[in-house]
Amino acid sequence: MSEKTENKKTKSKKVKNKKTKIKKVENGQTVNVHYVGTLDDGTEFDSSRSREESISFEVGSGQLIPGFDAALHGMAVGEVKKIKLEPNEAYGQIRSEHVQSVPIQAFPPDFAFQEGAMVQGQNPEGHSVTATIDSVGEESVVLNFNHPLAGKTLNFEIELLGVEEQVLEKK
Helix, strand or coil: CCCHHHHHHHHHEEEHHHHHCCCCCCCCCCEEEEEEEEEEECEHHHHHHHHHEEEEECCCCCCCCCHHHHHHHCCCCCEEEEEEEEHCCCCCCCCCHHEEEEEHHHHHCCCCCCCEEEEEECCCCCCEEEEEEEEEECEEEEEECCCCCCCCCEEEEEEEEEEEECCCCCC
């Protein structure tokens, strides 16, 4: 066998290996996914597919709930995965200290109170807060500052659409 023929075979083999290598998701990579989130009763609470807009984020950065982020580890582009997340892997348990009674005078005089409605305001430090109206009394309103999905088991169907290549800059 000539050296020229041997080199061709080696080159061909290297190219083939590059094409068949499947990249698995790791921390620090930016991924692009589609997902559908449902409750155990089948109620859909969120879907990138319904919005026709996938999401991109850095895996391991804490941008998403822990269980969703962890489920991406080891996935390959094109893979679809179904996961079930218990509350501690998602928005946590309902915390009673996040349910507070607030005087009705804290709201505008013409405010239309409706149980189950979301309200926004500011905490004493001036940060924006969101709560759900649990109940309305004569002199006070009970507000629930827990995330609306706290205490719930969440189901997701995740499709990995892409992984951005990381380019390291030379210094």
